[in-house]
Amino acid sequence: MNKITIAGQPLHTIMSAAPAVLIPFGFILDAMHSATGDEDYAKASYLSMAGGIVGGLAAGVAGVAEYVADKPEGEARHDSQLHAALTAGALLVGAANLVLRRQGTHARGGSLALTALSAAGVLASEYLGRRMSGTEGTAGEHVEAGVHANHEDVRIDHTVTDVEQYVAAGPSSVHPPK
CATH class of the missing domain: 1.20.120 (Four Helix Bundle (Hemerythrin (Met), subunit A))
Incomplete structure (x- = not known):
């Protein structure tokens, strides 16, 4: 969009x-x-x-x-x-x-x-x-999707205050899918 x-x-x-x-x-x-x-x-x-x-x-x-x-x-x-x-x-x-x-x-x-x-x-x-x-609930504009440095899919929902999703994403930044 x-x-x-x-x-x-x-x-x-x-x-x-x-x-x-x-x-x-x-x-x-x-x-x-x-x-x-x-x-x-x-x-x-x-x-x-x-x-x-x-x-x-x-x-x-x-x-x-x-x-x-x-x-x-x-x-x-x-x-x-x-x-x-x-x-x-x-x-x-x-x-x-x-x-x-x-x-x-x-x-x-x-x-x-x-x-x-x-x-x-x-x-x-x-x-x-x-x-x-889609900004109701957990899906929508604040969800960042990409590929981690090790080529695994990563989804981070910035509307949820869940630290575990950031830890699971790893130390590198989220990269856009190729």
Whole structure:
């Protein structure tokens, strides 16, 4: 898979952390505003949502670049398109919420519902994205496969904190298969 990377990590995966964290956090802050009436929570929620939307747009650009470069087929294509649609829908709902808030309507209950809908969409999209990339559990991008210096196959899963796999790989580095 062709991926834009920074320090070996996919750019889209790095950037998707912003909406995956900031938009649900905005919902939590919005719920706290509804419970307490404290305007500081509403302001913080607005900023959190805005940051999540900007981060989501940036992650989307990286995701589209990966999609175009990779040209997935079959189920991978369907899942990629569903992931993009979920993310776009969640960001549109979040943006509509921000526009309504700028008009001073955040005090009504609809804003909390829009924030919840946006957070649910982003979390569902993040779940689907992780499932597609295989970063759930132990398989995925963090698994390094190669051939040891003595020509034995080596697989190191960097998501598991198991020192034995590094010891078993031996003192030399993992070499790419020939």
